[in-house]
Amino acid sequence: MNFSLSEEQSMLADSIARFIDNDYGFEKRQEIAESEKGYSPELWRTYAELGWTAVPFAEDDGGLGGGPIELMLMMEQFGRGLVVEPFLATIVLAGGVLQRAASAPQKEQWLSGIIEGSIQAALAFSEPQGRFEISDIATSAKANGDKYILNGHKNLVLNGANDDLLIIPARTSGSQSDQSGITLFAVAADSAGIERKCYATVDAHHAADITLKDVQVDAAAVLGEVGQGFATLQAVIDEATFAVCAEAVGIMRTMHDKTVEYSKNRVQFGVPIGTFQALQHRMVDTLMACEQTYSLLLWTAMLNTANDPDARKAISALKYQIGTAGRKVAQEAVQIHGAMGVTWELDIAHYFKRFTAIELLFGNADFHLNRYIELS
Amino acid sequence: MDIIFSAEELAFQQEVRTFLKEKYPDDIRKKQDSGISLSRDDMIRWQKILYEQGWAAVNWPVENGGTGWSPIQRYIFENEIGAANAPEFLPFGVKMIGPIIYTFGNDEQKRRFLPDILSSDVWWCQGYSEPGSGSDLASLKTKAERQGDHYLVNGTKTWTTLAQYADWIFCLVRTSSDVARRQEGISFLLIDMQTPGVSVKPIITIDGVQEINEVHFENVEVPLENLVGEEGKGWTYGKVLLEHERTNMATVARSEYRLNRLKEQAGQSVHGGPPCMDDPNFARKVAAAEIELKALEYTQLRTLAAVAVGKAPGPESSILKIKGTLVQQMLDELLLEAAGYYALPYVPDQYDLEFPNSERIGHGAETRSSLKYFNNRKASIYGGSNEIQKNVVAKHVLGL
Known part of the structure; x- marks a missing residue:
C-alpha cells in the first residue's frame, strides 16, 4: 500500500504549483482569457520549454513517458490555476490520437511539433446529434481515387480555431452509431471546404463549430487503419475524461479552501460567519465531498496505470462523482460567498463556470452513471 | 375542501387572459421566450401598457391608485403573467417604495411620488x-x-x-x-x-x-x-418592505412555464439524436422537480387562503422563498443539462433578435441556459439569503 509520489512526480507537481503561484495569478489569468486568442502563445512556449507538453508522450516519440499519475498531477494544478492554455485540446485530445494511431512519418509531421510547442491541434469529438455519444458520427468520408472527400458537421471542437491541425473522425462505412467504420483523419486547418464558427465558451476557453464541405484529403491523412478509429477515439476520450476530472478536483479543492477562508474573515452580526454552525456543517460536507472525490481520483489513476479491466468503469464512477458531489461543492462555495460569489470580479465565479463546463464535457453524471452500469 | 374559483374569479381570469392576448407586445414576447434581456425601454413600455389598463399597482389600495384587488385576484393575475412568461412589473416602485410612501409618508410625499411610480415615469x-x-x-x-x-x-x-x-x-x-x-x-x-x-x-x-x-x-x-x-424609525419601515419582497418569490407559475418548456425541449430529438427524456436518469429528475413544484403550488395556495380570510402573511412567506428558489434552481440545472454541449458557447451578441440566424451557434435559447444557471445562483442569496430565511423560520415558527 503506497499513495506517495515518486521524486520525479513530486517535482513535476511542485514546478507547476510554483508557476501557478508566481506567474499565473487570477488577474493575469483574466488578462490572458480576455486576449485575442484566449490563451497565451508566449506561455505555451514556456510550457514546452519546461517539458510539460512532452509529459504524456512515449520517450520514443520525444516525450517524457508520463502516465495517468503525471497527467492527474498536472491537471489538478491547471484546475487550481484556472489555466486557459489548450493543454487538454492539443496535448491530451489531439496528441493522444497521434500518439496511439499515427505512423512514424505522421508523428514526424504533427506530433514532434506538438511536443515542441510549435503546433496547435484539435480533435473534433462531437457532432450536434450525438449528445455525449462519440460513436454517433454522421460525417462521411468517401474514397475517391487515392483521396477522401469529407462532409459533415462537428460541434464544440475545443481549440478548433487553431491554424494547424484538425483531427476529424468520419464514417467510411457502417451506419450512424456503429463503432466500426470510423476513420480518423489528420486535416490541415487551412484545407479548402472547412468553415469554422469560432467562439469563446462560458469558461473562457475557446471552441468552434465546423462544417466540412467536400473537403479533400489524401489517403496519407488517415491515422491508423481505415474503419478502425473507434478504439483510439474511445481510449483518448477516456483519458481526456480522466484529465478533466483531475482538473475538477483541483477546482473543487480550491473553491472549498477559499470558502473556508472567506468564512473566517467575513464578519456579520459581529462575528466571522464561519462561527455559525449551520455553515460549519455544510463546509464539513463539502470537505467530505472533496476527500471522497479525491479518493476516487486516486483509485481511477491507479487502475488506469495498471490497465486494469475496471479502468474505464472507474473513470465513469469518478465523472459521476464530479457531476453530483462536485456540483454541490461548487454551488455551496458560491452560496457561502453570498452576492460576492456571483460577481465577475471574484475568482469563485470563474471556478464555478469552468467546473460547470467540465460537468458537461465528455458526458455528464447521468451519462456516466449509465455507462458505469453497462460496464458492471 | 376545493380550489375551484368562483364565477366572478373565473371571469376575471378570462379578462386577464384576453388582455395578455391583445396587449402583450410581440417583440417583447419574442425576447422573453428566447431568454433575451429586455432593454430599459421595453420594460417601461410594458409597464405603461399595464398602467393604461389600470393594472400597474395590484398590491395597492384603490385610494392610492391601486387596483384594490382581493388576494385571490392578485394570485390569478400574477399566475397568468407567469404562465404567459410576460415580464414581471419591476418591484422597486410599486412593490417596494410605493407601499412605504402611502403607509408612512406624508401627504406631500404621496402627492409628489405616487403618480410617477404608477405611471413608470420615475425609475x-x-x-x-x-x-x-x-x-x-x-x-x-x-x-x-x-x-x-x-x-x-x-x-x-x-x-x-x-x-x-x-x-x-x-x-x-x-x-x-x-x-x-x-x-x-x-x-x-x-x-x-x-x-x-x-x-x-x-x-x-x-x-x-x-x-x-x-x-x-x-x-x-x-x-x-x-x-x-x-x-x-427606518428599520421598522424597511422590514415591512422585506416581507413584501419575500411573499412574491415563489413564482410558481413562471416555474411551471419553465418546466413545460423543459419537458418540450428535452422530449424533442436534437439534430436527429435521441431526446434527453429517453434517459430515465434525466426523466426521474424532471419528475422530482415537478413534484416539488406541485407541493410549492399548494403551499402557496394555503398561504393565499389564509390571507384571503384576513390573516397576515406570516413567516411561512420565508418557506415560499426558500422552496421557490430551490425549484427555480432545480429547473436551471435541468435546462443546462438538457442543452448539453450547446450550453457552453458564450456569444453575448447572438442574444439579440437582429443577430443573423446563419451565424448563430445552436438555436440561441439553449445556449442561454448556462448563463441563466450561473446568474440565478443569486436567487438563494438575494432578498435575505436562504440561510437568513431559515433563521427567520427557526425563530418565529419554531420559537427557537
Missing part, C-alpha cells in the same frame, strides 16, 4: 445592502447628518439592481449611532440620483452582465423633506 432603485452589511443589514454605516435644511449623506450602497437606469433611490441610512439597539437610529431617505455627489459604479455579474451596481454618496445634500416617517 426607483433600492439602497439597502452595503459592502459590510449583507445578511446583517442592521450594521449599515451610510451616514446622514442633519445640517440646517438638509441631511449630508456619505457612504456606499451595493448590489443595487438596475441603478444605472434609476432616477431615485430609497435608502436606509444611519442618522444616529448613539442608540441602544443597532436597529434604532436608522432612517428612511429618498434621494434624487441626479444630486451632486451620487455616483454609480457597475458590478458585472458572473454572466457578464451589468445588472447590479455600487452607489456611492459623497457629501450628498438631501432635503429634510425627503425623510419618510420619523427619523430613526
Whole structure:
C-alpha cells in the first residue's frame, strides 16, 4: 500500500504549483482569457520549454513517458490555476490520437511539433446529434481515387480555431452509431471546404463549430487503419475524461479552501460567519465531498496505470462523482460567498463556470452513471 | 375542501387572459421566450401598457391608485403573467417604495411620488445592502447628518439592481449611532440620483452582465423633506418592505412555464439524436422537480387562503422563498443539462433578435441556459439569503 509520489512526480507537481503561484495569478489569468486568442502563445512556449507538453508522450516519440499519475498531477494544478492554455485540446485530445494511431512519418509531421510547442491541434469529438455519444458520427468520408472527400458537421471542437491541425473522425462505412467504420483523419486547418464558427465558451476557453464541405484529403491523412478509429477515439476520450476530472478536483479543492477562508474573515452580526454552525456543517460536507472525490481520483489513476479491466468503469464512477458531489461543492462555495460569489470580479465565479463546463464535457453524471452500469 | 374559483374569479381570469392576448407586445414576447434581456425601454413600455389598463399597482389600495384587488385576484393575475412568461412589473416602485410612501409618508410625499411610480415615469432603485452589511443589514454605516435644511449623506450602497437606469433611490441610512439597539437610529431617505455627489459604479455579474451596481454618496445634500416617517424609525419601515419582497418569490407559475418548456425541449430529438427524456436518469429528475413544484403550488395556495380570510402573511412567506428558489434552481440545472454541449458557447451578441440566424451557434435559447444557471445562483442569496430565511423560520415558527 503506497499513495506517495515518486521524486520525479513530486517535482513535476511542485514546478507547476510554483508557476501557478508566481506567474499565473487570477488577474493575469483574466488578462490572458480576455486576449485575442484566449490563451497565451508566449506561455505555451514556456510550457514546452519546461517539458510539460512532452509529459504524456512515449520517450520514443520525444516525450517524457508520463502516465495517468503525471497527467492527474498536472491537471489538478491547471484546475487550481484556472489555466486557459489548450493543454487538454492539443496535448491530451489531439496528441493522444497521434500518439496511439499515427505512423512514424505522421508523428514526424504533427506530433514532434506538438511536443515542441510549435503546433496547435484539435480533435473534433462531437457532432450536434450525438449528445455525449462519440460513436454517433454522421460525417462521411468517401474514397475517391487515392483521396477522401469529407462532409459533415462537428460541434464544440475545443481549440478548433487553431491554424494547424484538425483531427476529424468520419464514417467510411457502417451506419450512424456503429463503432466500426470510423476513420480518423489528420486535416490541415487551412484545407479548402472547412468553415469554422469560432467562439469563446462560458469558461473562457475557446471552441468552434465546423462544417466540412467536400473537403479533400489524401489517403496519407488517415491515422491508423481505415474503419478502425473507434478504439483510439474511445481510449483518448477516456483519458481526456480522466484529465478533466483531475482538473475538477483541483477546482473543487480550491473553491472549498477559499470558502473556508472567506468564512473566517467575513464578519456579520459581529462575528466571522464561519462561527455559525449551520455553515460549519455544510463546509464539513463539502470537505467530505472533496476527500471522497479525491479518493476516487486516486483509485481511477491507479487502475488506469495498471490497465486494469475496471479502468474505464472507474473513470465513469469518478465523472459521476464530479457531476453530483462536485456540483454541490461548487454551488455551496458560491452560496457561502453570498452576492460576492456571483460577481465577475471574484475568482469563485470563474471556478464555478469552468467546473460547470467540465460537468458537461465528455458526458455528464447521468451519462456516466449509465455507462458505469453497462460496464458492471 | 376545493380550489375551484368562483364565477366572478373565473371571469376575471378570462379578462386577464384576453388582455395578455391583445396587449402583450410581440417583440417583447419574442425576447422573453428566447431568454433575451429586455432593454430599459421595453420594460417601461410594458409597464405603461399595464398602467393604461389600470393594472400597474395590484398590491395597492384603490385610494392610492391601486387596483384594490382581493388576494385571490392578485394570485390569478400574477399566475397568468407567469404562465404567459410576460415580464414581471419591476418591484422597486410599486412593490417596494410605493407601499412605504402611502403607509408612512406624508401627504406631500404621496402627492409628489405616487403618480410617477404608477405611471413608470420615475425609475426607483433600492439602497439597502452595503459592502459590510449583507445578511446583517442592521450594521449599515451610510451616514446622514442633519445640517440646517438638509441631511449630508456619505457612504456606499451595493448590489443595487438596475441603478444605472434609476432616477431615485430609497435608502436606509444611519442618522444616529448613539442608540441602544443597532436597529434604532436608522432612517428612511429618498434621494434624487441626479444630486451632486451620487455616483454609480457597475458590478458585472458572473454572466457578464451589468445588472447590479455600487452607489456611492459623497457629501450628498438631501432635503429634510425627503425623510419618510420619523427619523430613526427606518428599520421598522424597511422590514415591512422585506416581507413584501419575500411573499412574491415563489413564482410558481413562471416555474411551471419553465418546466413545460423543459419537458418540450428535452422530449424533442436534437439534430436527429435521441431526446434527453429517453434517459430515465434525466426523466426521474424532471419528475422530482415537478413534484416539488406541485407541493410549492399548494403551499402557496394555503398561504393565499389564509390571507384571503384576513390573516397576515406570516413567516411561512420565508418557506415560499426558500422552496421557490430551490425549484427555480432545480429547473436551471435541468435546462443546462438538457442543452448539453450547446450550453457552453458564450456569444453575448447572438442574444439579440437582429443577430443573423446563419451565424448563430445552436438555436440561441439553449445556449442561454448556462448563463441563466450561473446568474440565478443569486436567487438563494438575494432578498435575505436562504440561510437568513431559515433563521427567520427557526425563530418565529419554531420559537427557537
